[in-house]
Amino acid sequence: MSDVKKFMYINRKAPYGTIYAWEALEVVLIGAAFEQDVSLAFMDDGVFQLVKGQDTTELGIKNFSPTYSALGDYDVNKIYVEKESLEARGLTLDDLMPLKYEDEDDDWAEKDSIRVVTAAEMAEILEQQDVVLSF
Amino acid sequence: MKFGIQVNEGPYTHEASVSALNFVKAALDAGHEIFRVFFYHDGVNNGTRLTTPPQDDINIVQSWSELAEKHNIDLVVCVAAAQRRGIVDEGEQERNGKDANNIAPGFRISGLGQLIEAGIQCDRLVVFGD
Secondary structure, rough: OOOEEEEEEEOHHHHOOOOHHHHHHHHHHHHHHHHEEEEEOHHHHHHHHEEOOOOOOOOOOOOOOOHHHHHHHOOOOEEEEEEEHHOOOOOOOEOOOEEEEHHHHHHEEEOOOOOEEHHHHHHHHHHOOOEEEEE | EEEEEEEEEEOOOHHHHHHHHHHHHHHHOOOOOEEEEEEOHHHHHEOOOOOOOOOOOOOOOHHHHHHHHHHHHOEEEEEHHHHHOOOOOHHHHHHOOOOOOOOOOOOEOOHHHHHHHHHHHEEEEEEEOO
């Protein structure tokens, strides 16, 4: 068996209100050091985690959303967002943070990490994974 | 088959912990191996020996401790999640200058790398939570 497995982190919950989103991101950041093949999925209220312009000052809790922008530096650049979940919440790709990474196989060209996929496509992506962590 | 288990919810409030406990027992009965149980989010609250449920209720923490002793299972509480929620072993007590510790027998506190390692090493990682 290969030492590299396909890890998928599924994010289903809103960024604030509960700690799941933030602690899930902490797992992703630690897990990045293990040099596995990592993907992230955002669906249901989890799509709100990637909305740009988050401001938590009125909540009095930490705004951790800038951390998502660092994922590209951790070689975490496969970020799948479910189309149906976006549409059900009146969101489009333009409402999300423009997460980027530098492709070392393409002369370090800057590319988009986020890919909007349908629920059916998401099911196929999940089918290909070795390890699925659900948050 | 070699299983890794992740428990994301505390005892009593949520069924996840008891479901995981039952799953682990059933897997062992069927001859499978439990590589590790990793407690994350409020799941770390499964690891305090100060839990005192009513006598006519199941003692979930004690059930985990007994299972760990009987089958030599590795019960790991995430250190970052534990620090937030006040789950402390002797090492953490000393490191953070606390006046007590509360880790239950059979549990140990360690890092998130233990969860990733379980994902890498096991045939299946099963997550219990919402």
